[in-house]
Amino acid sequence: MATFRYALGDSIPPQCQGGAIAIGNFDGVHRGHQALIAETVRQARSNGGPAVAVTFDPHPTQILRPEAFQPLLTPPLPRAMLLHDYGIDHVLILQTTPTLLQLSARDFFELIIREGIQARAIVEGFNFGFGRNREGTLETLQALGRQAGIAVTLLPAVAVEGQPVSTSRVRREILAGACDRAQQLLGRPYRLVGKVGVGQRRGQTLGYPTANLNEVENLIPGNGVYAVRVHQHDQTWPGAANVGPNPTFGEDARKVEVHVIGFQGDLYGQTLAVDFVAKVRDTRPFANAAELVRQIEGDIRTVKSLLGDFHH
Secondary structure, three states, X not given: OEEEEEOOOOOOOHHHOOOEEEEOOXXXXXXXXXXXXXXXXXXXXXXXXXXXXXXXXXXXXXXXXXXXXXOOOOOHHHHHHHHHHOOOOEEEEEEOOHHHHHOOHHHHHHHHHHHHOOOOEEEEOOOOOEOHHHOEOHHHHHHHXXXXXXXXXXXXXXXXXXXXXXXXXXXXXXXXXXXXXXXXXXXXXXXXXEEEEOOOOHHHHHOOOOEEEEOOOOOOOOOEEEEEEEEEOOEEEEEEEEEEEEHHHOEEEEEEEEEEOOOOOOOOOOEEEEXXXXXXXXXXXXXXXXHHHHHHHHHHHHHHHHHOOOOO
């Protein structure tokens, strides 16, 4: 299992050649993506080649419409790890450049899929488009596949509650703080990864030290207090995360602060993965520190009952 980066003009790594491929942004690696991956793996096994996910970095929107770009659900390396977890043999990350995005659908197909990857099978979803201005439709892909003798399989949308699972739908649920619904669409809890930085150390003076999560690359959930599971190395802890400004102390900046329940020690400088399990309440200002502490005590009781009071 390996992740490769490819820039136009490079040669494709031989490990990625002669198998079954799925192409997409795969942002979120949600249940729709997982269905594509499962089918790609199945086809790769039947034709004796590797199962390869072809993805893009940066996201094409970042280059084409930077003003419309929103933070990703899964940055490139966590995304590659998830694709591997769900069974993909190799991940090929295409370096997105204006030149790559200007390739016609036919040129993209010929250069990258047929000559470069030498794919024997392609698996795609219902909303796939490729080439300049996404001019290549599913019909184009099928026609090019027939001409080149490459099997093209189109999968229908995976539906949850009667609607297709999509990255934009997952994003809406995360911004709304609907962790349970996001988990339904992802097949796992939504995860933030960040590095613990220095905060105001106010939590410590209140008796509830918090880890300030900095350098978060992916989409931050809507403001509120959440029950979370915190992973550090091979240990998991229950936690209460506060997302948003700190109105009690007149702070406007949105922050992610995590109180790791039962943890003793210093997390400064450590990388934490935080899984969002349930929203406990909205953020609101409190009259004074004592009132805030009473609320925190209640929040922690709620979190423990939601998660089970454990660490291992």
